Amino acid sequence: MKRIIELMLIAVLLTACGAKSTPIAQAGDALPATPVSDKRTPVATRTPAPAEISAPLVDAPSIMLLSMLNEKDGWATTQRGVIRTNDGGVTWHNVTPPGIGDVQTARLALLDVDHAWMQAPDPNNYPNGGSLYRTKDGGITWTLNSTPFSGGQMAFLDENNGWMMADLGAGAGSQAIAVYQTTDGGTSWSLAYVNDPNQPNAGDTLPLGGLKGMIVPLNMKTAWVGGVTYAPSIVYLYRTDDAGRTWTQIEVPLPADINMSEIDVDAMKFVSGKDGFLALRLLGDTYRTAFYATHDAGNTWSLMTTILPGTGTTEILSAQEIVFYNGQQFYVTRDAAQNWSIADPDVVFGDFFATMSFADASTGWVIKSDVSDHRSLYKTTDGGKTWSELIP
Numbered sequence: 001m002k003r004i005i006e007l008m009l010i011a012v013l014l015t016a017c018g019a020k021s022t023p024i025a026q027a028g029d030a031l032p033a034t035p036v037s038d039k040r041t042p043v044a045t046r047t048p049a050p051a052e053i054s055a056p057l058v059d060a061p062s063i064m065l066l067s068m069l070n071e072k073d074g075w076a077t078t079q080r081g082v083i084r085t086n087d088g089g090v091t092w093h094n095v096t097p098p099g100i101g102d103v104q105t106a107r108l109a110l111l112d113v114d115h116a117w118m119q120a121p122d123p124n125n126y127p128n129g130g131s132l133y134r135t136k137d138g139g140i141t142w143t144l145n146s147t148p149f150s151g152g153q154m155a156f157l158d159e160n161n162g163w164m165m166a167d168l169g170a171g172a173g174s175q176a177i178a179v180y181q182t183t184d185g186g187t188s189w190s191l192a193y194v195n196d197p198n199q200p201n202a203g204d205t206l207p208l209g210g211l212k213g214m215i216v217p218l219n220m221k222t223a224w225v226g227g228v229t230y231a232p233s234i235v236y237l238y239r240t241d242d243a244g245r246t247w248t249q250i251e252v253p254l255p256a257d258i259n260m261s262e263i264d265v266d267a268m269k270f271v272s273g274k275d276g277f278l279a280l281r282l283l284g285d286t287y288r289t290a291f292y293a294t295h296d297a298g299n300t301w302s303l304m305t306t307i308l309p310g311t312g313t314t315e316i317l318s319a320q321e322i323v324f325y326n327g328q329q330f331y332v333t334r335d336a337a338q339n340w341s342i343a344d345p346d347v348v349f350g351d352f353f354a355t356m357s358f359a360d361a362s363t364g365w366v367i368k369s370d371v372s373d374h375r376s377l378y379k380t381t382d383g384g385k386t387w388s389e390l391i392p
Contacts, residue, residue, distance in 0.1 A: 050072060050086040050087050051086065053084060053086060053093040053095075053138065053140075054140055055084070055093040055094055055095050055139065055140060056093065056094045057091060057092070057093060057094075058083050058092045058093060058094050060391050060392070061076070061078050061083055061092050061391065062078050062079065062373075062374065062375040063076045063077070063078055063083075063367050063375055063377060063391070064076075064077050064078055064079060064354075064355075064367075064375070065077045065108070065355055066355055066356075066357045066365060066367055066377075067108075067110055067357050068089070068357040068358070068359050068364075068365055069110070069112065069113055069359070070359050071088055071359045071360075071363050072085075072086050072087060072088050073085070073086050073113045074088075074089060074357065074365075075108065075110055075116060075139075076092070077108055079104060080096075080103065080104075081094055081095075081096030081103060082094075082095050082096045082097070082103075082108060082116075082118065082139060083095065083096075084138060084139055086113075088379065088390075089365055089377055089379060089390045089391075090390060093139075095135070095138065095139025095140065096139075097118055097133035097135075097139075097142040097144075098142070099144075100118070100120055100131075100133060101120065102120075102123070103118075103120065105120070105121055105151065106118050106119060106120040106121075106151075107119050107151055107152075107153075107154065109154040109155065109156060109162075111156045111158070111159060113138055114135070114136055114137055114138045115134075115135065115136055115156070115159050116134075116135050116138075116139065117132060117133065117134050117135075117154060117156065117162075117186055118132070118133040118134075118142075119131075119132050119133075119147065119150075119151055119152075119154060120132075120133070121150035121151045122150060125150070126150045127149060127150040127151070127166065127167060127168050127169060128148060128149065128150065129146065129147065129148065129149070129150060130146070130147045130149060130150040130151060131144060131145070131146060131147065132144070132145050132146075132147045132186045134185060134186050136159070145186060145187050145188075147164075147186075147189060148180070148189060148191070149164060149166035149167075149178060149180065149189075150166070150167070151166070151167055152164055152165050152166040152167040152177070153165045153167075153212075153213075153214055153215050155215055155216065155217050157217055157219065157220065159185055160182075160183055160184060160185050161181075161182070161183055161220050162181070162182050162185075162186065162217075163179065163180070163181055163215055163217045163223055163244070164179070164180040164181075164182070164189065164215075165177050165178075165179055165212060165214075165215040165225060166178045166179070166180060168194070168196050169196075170211060173209060173210070173211065173229065173230050174208045174209045174210065174211075175208070175210065175211050175212050175227075176194075176195055176196035176208060177194070177195060177196075177206070177212050177225075178191060178193065178194040178195075178196070179191075179192045179193040179194070179206075179215070179225075179240075179244040180192060181220065181243060181244065183220075192243055192244030192245055193206065193240075193244045193245060193246075193247070195207065195208050196208070203245075203246070203247075205238075205246045205247040205248070206225060206238050206247040209229055210227050210228065210229035210236045211227045211228050211229075211236075212225055212226075212227040212236075213226055213227040213228065213264075213265060214226050214227070214265065214268065216268045216269065216270070218270055218273070218297060218298065219273075220243060221240075221241055221242065221243050222239065222240065222241050222297070222298075223239070223240055223244065224237060224238065224239050224240075224250070224268060224298065225237075225238045225247070226238075226265030226268055227264075227265055228262065228263065228264040228265065229262075230262055231262070232260035232261060232262060233254060233258055233260055233261065233263065234262075234263060235250070235251070235252055235254070235263050235265070235280065236263075236265060237249065237250045237252065237265055237278075238250065239298065250298075250301075252278070252280070252292055252301045252303070253301070253302075253303045254290075254303075255282070255290060255303065255307060258282065258284065259284040259285055260284065261282040261283050261284030262283040262284070263280050263281065263282060263283070264280070264281040264283060264311075265278070265279075265280060265281075266279040266280060266281045266289065266311070266314050267279040267314040267315075267316055268316075269316040270297075270298070271316070271318055271319045272319065273297060274294075274295055274296060274297045275293075275294065275295055275319050276293070276294045276297075276298060277291060277292065277293055277294075277316045277322060277336075277337065278291070278292040278293075278294070278301060279291050279292075279314045279316075279324070280292070281311040282307075282311075283311070286309075287309075287310050287311045288307050288308065288309060288310070288311070289307065289308045289309075289310065289311050289312070289314070289324060289326070290303060290304070290307045290308075291303075291304040291306075291307075291308075291322070291337045292304065293336060293337060304337040304338070305338075306337070306339075306340055308324055308326065308331055308340065309326060310326030310327055310328070311326065312324065312325045312326040312327050313325050313353075313355070313356055315356065315357070315358045315364075317358060317359075317360055317361065318360070319336060320333075320334055320335060320336050321333065321334055321360060321361040322337055322361075323356075323358045323361060323364060323383075323384070324340075325353070325356060325384070327349075327350070327353065328344075328350075329342050329343060329344055329345075329384075330342070330343040330345060330383065330384030330385075331343075332361050332383045332384065333361075334361050341383065343382075343383050343384035343385045344385070345380075345384055345385065345386075345387055346385065346386050346387060347366075347368070347378060347387040349366060349368055352368050352369050352370060353366065353367075353368060354366075354367040354368060354369045354375060355367045361383055362380075362381055362382060362383050363379075363380065363381050364379070364380050364383075364384065365377060365378065365379050365380075365390075366378045366379075366380075366387065375391075376389060376391055376392055377389070377390045377391035378390065
């Protein structure tokens with residue numbers, strides 16, 4: 001999410017200069033919240049200042065992964081921690097869970113400005129144990145619970161209900177996974193499915209073959225798993241309607257000139273209970289990206305007319321807006337992938353493009369790295385044509 005917000009991220013963490021760790025609570029105990037002041041100007045004609053974030057400032061963070069929720073609010077990870085902004089990326093605050101230890105293998109899952117989860121593996125019990133940190137106040141305080149898995153792709157529908165596709169190990173084009181659900185915000189998890197043949201009660205409706213890149217839930221009964229299998233013209237997309245117990249492969253119409261391409265599920269998102277989009281990477285003699293729409297909760301998928309050149313990064317933003325970057329140009333649609341405009345950026349990102357996040361079809365951010373992996377943050381307000389540097 002993005003891949004939900006696949007964001008379930010491969011995440012990692014922060015350069016928080018001078019940040020002081022607070023002793024972490026015991027499992028299940030919440031640290032007392034620190035009041036966040038809301039200083040607003042009484043002058044009606046002036047734009048209100050953002051509320052203060054009661055966390056240390058971070059000077060020029062080197063951002064690895066980025067998720068902007070709107071024009072002002074966003075979360076990010078660096079090599080050492082988790083950071084937040086509420087002024088569009090100009091300033092950042094250290095909201096790393098205290099006592100998290102080696103955070104470079106942890107993954108961050110977001111619901112909104114206030115609610116986030118960070119899953120950290122237990123290196124002594126991999127892949128069957130880890131720690132889940134949860135915040136309800138934007139990272140000011142965190143609670144800690146143990147998990148029966150180490151890592152994977154996590155997605156929450158609300159602050160209580162969520163799914164986890166836990167990684168049990170991959171190799172030779174195959175990947176074992178286990179699917180869990182929670183109804184109490186991650187305090188406890190129930191196992192719904194496992195496809196590892198070495199484990200008891202393993203299933204085969206979600207095949208071991210294929211690499212699983214994302215889990216996309218519609219509700220607590222219905223979800224999709226997408227990925228790639230290294231066989232021509234096969235779409236690795238499976239659906240469950242019984243809370244993960246059994247899975248069915250979904251067929252989508254492929255372009256007539258597919259040319260025996262390998263197919264990778266790039267992005268998938270539902271923007272309502274019935275409406276959603278799917279992006280597939282077509283990896284043949286030429287690389288292309290095809291987009292699909294559903295208006296019946298994923299029962300059927302329609303191939304959109306325009307197939308875009310290249311593969312890259314896709315942001316599904318709303319029922320009308322999608323942004324796609326193919327390594328050279330930004331493609332923007334504001335009419336549900338019926339038509340696309342093309343933006344040639346005035347900054348050459350090229351091979352140094354690291355990641356992007358858009359709040360809408362006009363406002364977006366890009367992380368650009370260099371040969372030493374130094375990372376800079378850029379922002380656009382015109383759909384990718386012009387860019388200003390926020391973090392050099």
